[in-house]
Amino acid sequence: MTLLDALKYIKTTQLDKVIIETVSLVLKNIVERVWKVPWKVVNILEEIWKLMQRKTLVISHIFREWNKLADYLANLALEKGTIQVNCFQELESQGNRIVTSDKLVVPYLRIRQCRK
Template identity: 45%
Template sequence: MILKQWKVPWEIVERVEDIRKRLHQLDAKIIHIFREGNTVADSLANEVIETQDTKEYHIFQELPGNIRRLLNMDKAQVPNLRIRNKYINIQWQEQ
């Protein structure tokens, strides 16, 4: 929507336009990233959703342990891979 590739629902047209203006002012770009490349933000969002509470962290030590671990992995440039297992459903037939 921000990149004008999808139609913007009328309910959020003003917000999207505001985001576009701010991006232009900042000379910023939006790029796509898979979930594996955004694990810290995904984990922080899940933390808020699970607790249904507003959270503020001011220093690294205040962060939950799993998020500190993910940040350290990002800092060390350890790749985060998505591995999918394909399960085969075999039904045995008696003969």
């Protein structure tokens, strides 16, 4: 539903070339028709595909760590209900730490053990 809302918003703008980043590989692969569409969301996907035809869109998968601030804000909204943040100074301390880490270009490392 968030992707559908984003596409509806994009439709109202003058933006022609848009990159949408998602932490959901499932969403990306379903929208790109790589994976089969679950029957429960066929109607939503049909509307998404229709909106995507009018713009040059790229859907990109990113790891959650690379979108840490958005993940933090989404979880905060789930916890507190509706939130509104107009500037970074209004964020709680955890949000400020994330912004500061991003400003300092502190790398996020994803380390996995190799399987033999």
